[in-house]
Amino acid sequence: xxxNKNVKKKFIDVMDTTFRDGFQSVFGGRVLMDDFFPAVxxxxxxxxxxxxxxxxxxxxxxxxxxxxxxxxxMDKFRKIVGPDANLQTLARGVNTVMLDTGSKELIDxxxxxxxxxxxxxxxxxxxxxxxxxxKYSAERIKHHGLKHEAVVTMMDLPPGCxxxxxxxxxxxxxxxxxxxxxxxxxICFKDASGTSNPQKxxxxxxxxxxxLGKDTHIRLHTHETAGVSVAAYMAAxxxxxxxIDMAASPVSGGTSQxxxxxxxxxxxxxxxxxxxxxIGKILTYEKELQGCLEDYFMPPEATxxxxxxxxxxxxGGALTANTQMLRDNGIMDKFPEIIAAMQEVVExxxxxxxxxxxxxxxxxxxxxxxxxxxxxxxxxxxxxMVLGYFGKTPxxxxxxxxxxxxxxxxxxxxxxxxxxLADADPAKSLESWINRLKEENIEITEExxxxxxxxxxxxxxFLKGNGELNIRKKSEMEEDCKGEKKEMSGNYTVVVxxxxxxxxxxxxxxxxxxxxxxxxxxxxxxxxxxPTGDGVEIKALLPGNVWKIVANPGQSVNEGDxxxxxxxxxxxxxxxxxxxxxxxxxxxxxxxxxxxxxVVAVIG
Numbered sequence: 357x358x359x360n361k362n363v364k365k366k367f368i369d370v371m372d373t374t375f376r377d378g379f380q381s382v383f384g385g386r387v388l389m390d391d392f393f394p395a396v397x398x399x400x401x402x403x404x405x406x407x408x409x410x411x412x413x414x415x416x417x418x419x420x421x422x423x424x425x426x427x428x429x430m431d432k433f434r435k436i437v438g439p440d441a442n443l444q445t446l447a448r449g450v451n452t453v454m455l456d457t458g459s460k461e462l463i464d465x466x467x468x469x470x471x472x473x474x475x476x477x478x479x480x481x482x483x484x485x486x487x488x489x490x491k492y493s494a495e496r497i498k499h500h501g502l503k504h505e506a507v508v509t510m511m512d513l514p515p516g517c518x519x520x521x522x523x524x525x526x527x528x529x530x531x532x533x534x535x536x537x538x539x540x541x542x543i544c545f546k547d548a549s550g551t552s553n554p555q556k557x558x559x560x561x562x563x564x565x566x567x568l569g570k571d572t573h574i575r576l577h578t579h580e581t582a583g584v585s586v587a588a589y590m591a592a593x594x595x596x597x598x599x600i601d602m603a604a605s606p607v608s609g610g611t612s613q614x615x616x617x618x619x620x621x622x623x624x625x626x627x628x629x630x631x632x633x634x635i636g637k638i639l640t641y642e643k644e645l646q647g648c649l650e651d652y653f654m655p656p657e658a659t660x661x662x663x664x665x666x667x668x669x670x671x672g673g674a675l676t677a678n679t680q681m682l683r684d685n686g687i688m689d690k691f692p693e694i695i696a697a698m699q700e701v702v703e704x705x706x707x708x709x710x711x712x713x714x715x716x717x718x719x720x721x722x723x724x725x726x727x728x729x730x731x732x733x734x735x736x737x738x739x740x741m742v743l744g745y746f747g748k749t750p751x752x753x754x755x756x757x758x759x760x761x762x763x764x765x766x767x768x769x770x771x772x773x774x775x776x777l778a779d780a781d782p783a784k785s786l787e788s789w790i791n792r793l794k795e796e797n798i799e800i801t802e803e804x805x806x807x808x809x810x811x812x813x814x815x816x817x818f819l820k821g822n823g824e825l826n827i828r829k830k831s832e833m834e835e836d837c838k839g840e841k842k843e844m845s846g847n848y849t850v851v852v853x854x855x856x857x858x859x860x861x862x863x864x865x866x867x868x869x870x871x872x873x874x875x876x877x878x879x880x881x882x883x884x885x886x887p888t889g890d891g892v893e894i895k896a897l898l899p900g901n902v903w904k905i906v907a908n909p910g911q912s913v914n915e916g917d918x919x920x921x922x923x924x925x926x927x928x929x930x931x932x933x934x935x936x937x938x939x940x941x942x943x944x945x946x947x948x949x950x951x952x953x954x955v956v957a958v959i960g
Contacts, residue, residue, distance in 0.1 A: 706749025
């Protein structure tokens with residue numbers, strides 16, 4: 357589109373995603389508020405008036421990893437940018453920002469609390485593009501005086517896959533939104549994996565403009581992960597989009613959104629005004645942000661463009677969150693295999709868009725397939741998705757996988773609406789969470805109720821003052837390497853002469869245990885349960901933490917009884933008795949870290 361001096365430039369609304377999606381996509385959301393607030397002030401001085409500042413996974417990450425209150429962060433952010441800025445958050449329809457689907461009471465409380473704490477607009481999506489999952493949340497968002505941005509989620513399918521994620525599919529989804537009568541102020545097409553090809557983007561935005569008319573605000577959100585984000589934005593601009601999302605360096609490009617400066621450069625000489633932003637002021641803002649984040653360890657994969665992502669679509673925000681957890685658990689070497697395994701998981705899962713929570717379901721199932729063998733274990737979220745508990749998938753999941761999921765999870769498939777299922781669950785009522793706060797002697801406020809409901813046990817721990825601080829700063833990592841100020845301790849898997857051993861490392865002269873993992877070769881998969889002269893050893897199939905011990909030594913158990921629950925990669929993993937007998941020993945304690953193949957219990 358050549359510049360025409362006689363044509364007024366079209367104003368394009370720019371949302372700065374730096375402080376929400378940018379942080380999530382690069383650091384897994386783990387950035388402390390006091391470290392980045394000076395950059396918010398710099399962004400304001402640069403003329404930015406529209407920010408994504410909370411919601412999505414950045415809600416939970418503050419409680420899970422930062423010992424910070426998301427509502428307090430939002431209040432302080434609003435104070436910095438002033439009353440007129442458009443502050444936007446991300447919500448997942450019937451899930452809002454919770455770990456699971458929410459009841460009507462909790463969906464209403466989400467909108468009420470986010471309005472109270474500074475939000476202007478909520479972008480609201482469903483990963484399955486099931487419009488039934490958007491209706492009630494849209495109604496409550498508008499009821500509480502917020503703007504509602506309804507979303508169609510996008511991606512490209514792996515090669516050879518058909519049946520969804522075409523222009524026709526997005527038109528049907530958009531028509532379903534319009535026919536439902538749900539209230540909206542704008543429409544967004546959201547591609548969290550950045551895999552949609554630019555021609556499809558162009559045709560989709562054109563379709564939407566024709567269907568919605570010239571007065572409806574249409575936006576595109578994408579990521580650079582697959583290397584086509586700038587081309588996608590240029591295609592959307594040509595097709596008459598009204599708004600795009602960008603981030604500031606160093607949390608731009610790679611797994612995040614295109615950089616503001618990159619897009620200002622890409623549109624030079626064209627009839628687009630990107631928010632009235634000026635290169636000099638953006639340079640000053642980005643310099644301040646770089647200083648604020650200088651000490652944060654940047655995962656190398658966060659800065660990369662991956663040509664294989666279209667084959668195994670993994671959103672930027674989920675990619676770095678997952679690699680952080682892989683590092684935490686000492687299995688980062690498995691990452692390439694997990695990404696490769698995702699293609700089959702996507703193909704057989706019904707083509708839900710790879711965006712939270714579905715992207716996490718895909719990753720968890722791919723992880724299980726790599727670590728435990730293909731389809732030997734079903735990730736709870738993935739299994740419940742193919743069984744229909746999160747809504748209707750775009751196409752029917754593979755029947756064999758549905759059968760396996762039903763058997764493994766002991767759940768029947770359902771066609772009931774996700775909202776109806778959640779609303780019928782007493783554990784998802786306000787009363788249930790109020791009672792839990794009373795039991796824990798925690799002050800009963802609407803904020804605390806929502807924190808507990810959204811983050812469950814980790815939310816309760818935060819409210820009791822026991823939140824975990826888990827960030828990576830280069831200065832602290834250097835101290836760890838020098839061994840001057842921090843102790844090195846924990847459980848590790850080491851390889852000696854091709855054999856794997858579980859090693860407990862401790863400072864000083866403390867007792868140290870070295871346990872052969874069945875003397876197995878390093879290339880072999882772990883044997884789940886091995887009989888010995890003293891009984892049947894039960895081993896951890898994945899690294900993680902001991903979340904809860906259910907049974908006690910001396911207790912009689914039946915085959916399939918849960919002995920303990922591990923937490924790994926945002927999954928709660930049941931450790932079950934492989935046979936009936938008497939539990940001879942529990943070899944770990946609550947909160948212990950365990951490694952792959954470690955003996956956690958013995959049955960006699």
